[in-house]
Amino acid sequence: MTARILQQLNGQMLLKIINTLKDPIWINEKNGNVLWVNQAAYDYFSIGELVGKNVFEMEKQGLFSPSIARLVIEQKQFVSTTQITQNNDHVLVSGDYIQDENGEIQYIVTHGRQLSPAINQTKELEKIESILQLYKQQIRQLILQKNQQDEDFYVGKSKAAHYISEWAQKIADIDTTILLTGETGVGKTAFAYRIHQLSSRNNKPFIHLDCSAIPESLIESELFGYKKGAFTGANANGKIGLIATADQGTLLLDEIGEIPLHLQSKLLQFLQNKTYRMIGDNKVQQADVRIIAATNVNLMERVKEGTFRKDLFYRLNVVPMNIAPLRERKEDIIPLLNFYLSKFNKKYGRQHTLSKNLMDALYNYRWEGNIRELENLMERLVITSDGPKIDINNLPSDFPLQQSQQILLQNLEEVSLPIYLDQIEKSILIKTYNETNSTWKTAKQLGVSQSYIIRRLKKYNLKISDAKELVEE
Numbered sequence: 327m328t329a330r331i332l333q334q335l336n337g338q339m340l341l342k343i344i345n346t347l348k349d350p351i352w353i354n355e356k357n358g359n360v361l362w363v364n365q366a367a368y369d370y371f372s373i374g375e376l377v378g379k380n381v382f383e384m385e386k387q388g389l390f391s392p393s394i395a396r397l398v399i400e401q402k403q404f405v406s407t408t409q410i411t412q413n414n415d416h417v418l419v420s421g422d423y424i425q426d427e428n429g430e431i432q433y434i435v436t437h438g439r440q441l442s443p444a445i446n447q448t449k450e451l452e453k454i455e456s457i458l459q460l461y462k463q464q465i466r467q468l469i470l471q472k473n474q475q476d477e478d479f480y481v482g483k484s485k486a487a488h489y490i491s492e493w494a495q496k497i498a499d500i501d502t503t504i505l506l507t508g509e510t511g512v513g514k515t516a517f518a519y520r521i522h523q524l525s526s527r528n529n530k531p532f533i534h535l536d537c538s539a540i541p542e543s544l545i546e547s548e549l550f551g552y553k554k555g556a557f558t559g560a561n562a563n564g565k566i567g568l569i570a571t572a573d574q575g576t577l578l579l580d581e582i583g584e585i586p587l588h589l590q591s592k593l594l595q596f597l598q599n600k601t602y603r604m605i606g607d608n609k610v611q612q613a614d615v616r617i618i619a620a621t622n623v624n625l626m627e628r629v630k631e632g633t634f635r636k637d638l639f640y641r642l643n644v645v646p647m648n649i650a651p652l653r654e655r656k657e658d659i660i661p662l663l664n665f666y667l668s669k670f671n672k673k674y675g676r677q678h679t680l681s682k683n684l685m686d687a688l689y690n691y692r693w694e695g696n697i698r699e700l701e702n703l704m705e706r707l708v709i710t711s712d713g714p715k716i717d718i719n720n721l722p723s724d725f726p727l728q729q730s731q732q733i734l735l736q737n738l739e740e741v742s743l744p745i746y747l748d749q750i751e752k753s754i755l756i757k758t759y760n761e762t763n764s765t766w767k768t769a770k771q772l773g774v775s776q777s778y779i780i781r782r783l784k785k786y787n788l789k790i791s792d793a794k795e796l797v798e799e
């Protein structure tokens with residue numbers, strides 16, 4: 327039987343048969359020279375003649391890596407591994423040898439099977455998975471917008487607001503620590519909650535701990551909890567800490583700069599390993615909590631002072647985001663005024679509107695207390711004004727803008743109108759220049775030319791002091 331087959335299948339016929347295979351087959355000599363390859367190998371590499379080339383050289387040239395023939399020779403055994411070609415295709419290649427009469431390697435035969443379709447499918451799946459994540463996030467965003475449209479949150483119109491809003495969407499599902507910085511009332515807490523809402527943790531707890539609001543001695547037990555009987559005065563049943571309560575959710579550590587130094591290493595350990603110990607317990611606990619830290623102090627300064635650990639600062643500062651004060655994103659002021667006007671009109675059953683004068687005045691106001699101050703003022707105005715139009719004179723008497731108005735109006739009784747107007751212009755010039763420290767910026771802010779400003783400075787005998795402030799000559 328075998329003899330008959332051998333008679334029919336001579337060498338030429340065998341090579342023809344191997345040529346019909348669609349996987350590349352190589353026969354190499356033990357010095358790496360290619361003796362024969364099938365058509366599939368030519369088709370696959372399409373670099374012209376392969377016979378006579380040396381596979382070790384080809385490996386060095388980066389045509390593929392590793393050379394299976396080389397591995398077979400080195401290991402003197404059957405080898406199967408993934409080879410990467412210069413086109414970044416992945417090929418599963420196996421190789422074996424044919425030995426001579428002394429048992430030495432005579433030929434190496436290798437056989438390849440392209441893996442790329444499978445790998446491409448995996449990549450395709452990964453792509454689909456990330457698109458799915460994106461859609462999920464957009465759906466969450468839409469639900470959020472729908473629920474909060476006229477309730478708690480307004481996504482600002484300014485570039486800065488757009489930037490942080492887009493950033494929140496990007497970062498929401500990346501499980502990393504975030505450090506939010508910004509003046510009091512800019513919306514750090516609101517923003518942290520928004521990140522939580524946009525993330526896949528949104529159906530788990532969002533816990534807010536204001537580290538400045540609880541005594542230093544209690545922060546540890548608030549955060550990490552304690553075992554029963556851990557210390558005198560402790561609750562007999564022990565206490566679950568906020569970290570455990572926030573498991574799988576988000577924990578906002580507000581005013582993080584106030585965390586006492588001795589607790590900072592414990593917090594750092596939790597950030598690094600997601601493990602901690604309750605007070606009075608040796609057992610290591612684990613919790614999957616996303617930490618968002620917020621502060622309105624300069625933490626780097628605290629590091630320099632030695633009251634904040636440098637390593638903790640860097641660990642928190644992986645993804646920092648500064649939320650600009652309202653006076654630096656003025657385009658958000660009017661929309662926020664309207665947002666809160668309609669929110670409080672609805673809440674208190676009013677139909678108030680804001681006068682143009684009041685809008686202008688509030689637009690130019692400095693808002694040291696940021697959105698919180700604006701929100702509180704609007705609530706007060708809606709409650710206390712008879713309406714329907716709310717004007718400057720409805721501002722509460724303790725509101726700084728009203729105070730300056732009153733001073734000006736008092737003066738009006740004593741001087742003529744031109745002098746009175748000059749007084750106003752002069753004080754606007756001084757205020758604006760002292761904020762901007764530049765005549766050019768002052769002119770831009772006030773909508774006049776720089777030469778106009780210079781002329782007015784002369785008229786009012788104003789000069790720029792060494793401290794870069796406008797003073798009377």
Ligand SMILES: Nc1ncnc2c1ncn2[C@@H]1O[C@H](COP(=O)(O)OP(=O)(O)OP(=O)(O)O)[C@@H](O)[C@H]1O
Binds near residue numbers: 480509513697
């Ligand atoms: N984008 C926004 N749209 C509407 N209201 C907002 C927005 N951002 C913040 N607020 C409101 O402003 C007030 C202050 O915001 P928030 O408490 O988040 O500020 P904060 O930066 O955390 O302040 P602090 O540093 O004092 O803790 C809150 O009542 C909040 O609802």
